[in-house]
Amino acid sequence: MKKEFICVQCGSKFLAYISKKQKFCGRGCFKKSKVFTHNIPHTNEANEKNRKAHLGKEVPSMKGHKYWGGITGEKNWFEKGSKPWNYQGGERSLSKMIKDDKRYKPWREAVFRRDDWVCQNCKKRGGKLEAHHIKSKTKYIELAFDVDNGQTLCKECHKLTDNYAGRTNKKN
Numbered sequence: 001m002k003k004e005f006i007c008v009q010c011g012s013k014f015l016a017y018i019s020k021k022q023k024f025c026g027r028g029c030f031k032k033s034k035v036f037t038h039n040i041p042h043t044n045e046a047n048e049k050n051r052k053a054h055l056g057k058e059v060p061s062m063k064g065h066k067y068w069g070g071i072t073g074e075k076n077w078f079e080k081g082s083k084p085w086n087y088q089g090g091e092r093s094l095s096k097m098i099k100d101d102k103r104y105k106p107w108r109e110a111v112f113r114r115d116d117w118v119c120q121n122c123k124k125r126g127g128k129l130e131a132h133h134i135k136s137k138t139k140y141i142e143l144a145f146d147v148d149n150g151q152t153l154c155k156e157c158h159k160l161t162d163n164y165a166g167r168t169n170k171k172n
Contacts, residue, residue, distance in 0.1 A: 009033045094138045095166065103145045107131070111150035121157035128155040136163045 002015045005022055009029035016022040024030040042050070098104060108131040118125045132153045135143050143149040158164055 093166075094141075098137050098141075098144050101145075107145045107147060107150065110147045112152055114147060115152035118152065119154040119157055120151045121153055121160075124154050129153070130155055130158045132158050132161060133163070 001018055003018045004013055005016055005025075006013055007025035007029050008023045009032055010025065012025050014022075014025040024033065030036065092100075111131045112129060116125075117129060119127075119129065129152055131150050133144070134149050134151060137144040140149070153161070161167075
């Protein structure tokens with residue numbers, strides 16, 4: 001059921017459903033009233049005040065970094081030499097280096113194609129499949145890109161293997 005209301009902004013009469021209890025006749029009057037203040041940009045003075053308030057403070061989303069305004073006071077610069085809390089000196093594990101190799105992706109696709117996208121343990125087709133190295137790719141680097149050293153496993157079956165996620169291969 002509709003009821004007649006009077007617009008708070010322009011004073012005109014309009015019809016609306018009773019359940020809504022509208023105060024404005026339309027979107028234009030609503031925007032003019034400035035009731036909704038989201039998405040209104042800060043003034044230059046407010047931006048400058050915020051910038052000065054945060055100079056030299058640690059940014060919560062970047063643990064270990066110091067927020068640094070520099071000589072010119074530019075935003076979004078970090079103090080030279082500051083590192084995040086989980087930085088490990090730029091070292092990468094052998095496993096990650098093998099996965100970054102350009103031969104890894106074709107090897108993985110060849111294993112899936114050979115096994116016809118079927119888990120070799122539970123015989124489930126599709127789903128979240130992973131290419132598993134039968135002999136550890138870090139212990140036997142020469143076999144890392146050998147298709148005969150790979151097999152297709154679903155994620156659940158892959159977790160049950162001896163050398164999943166860096167565990168040592170107990171069979172060899």
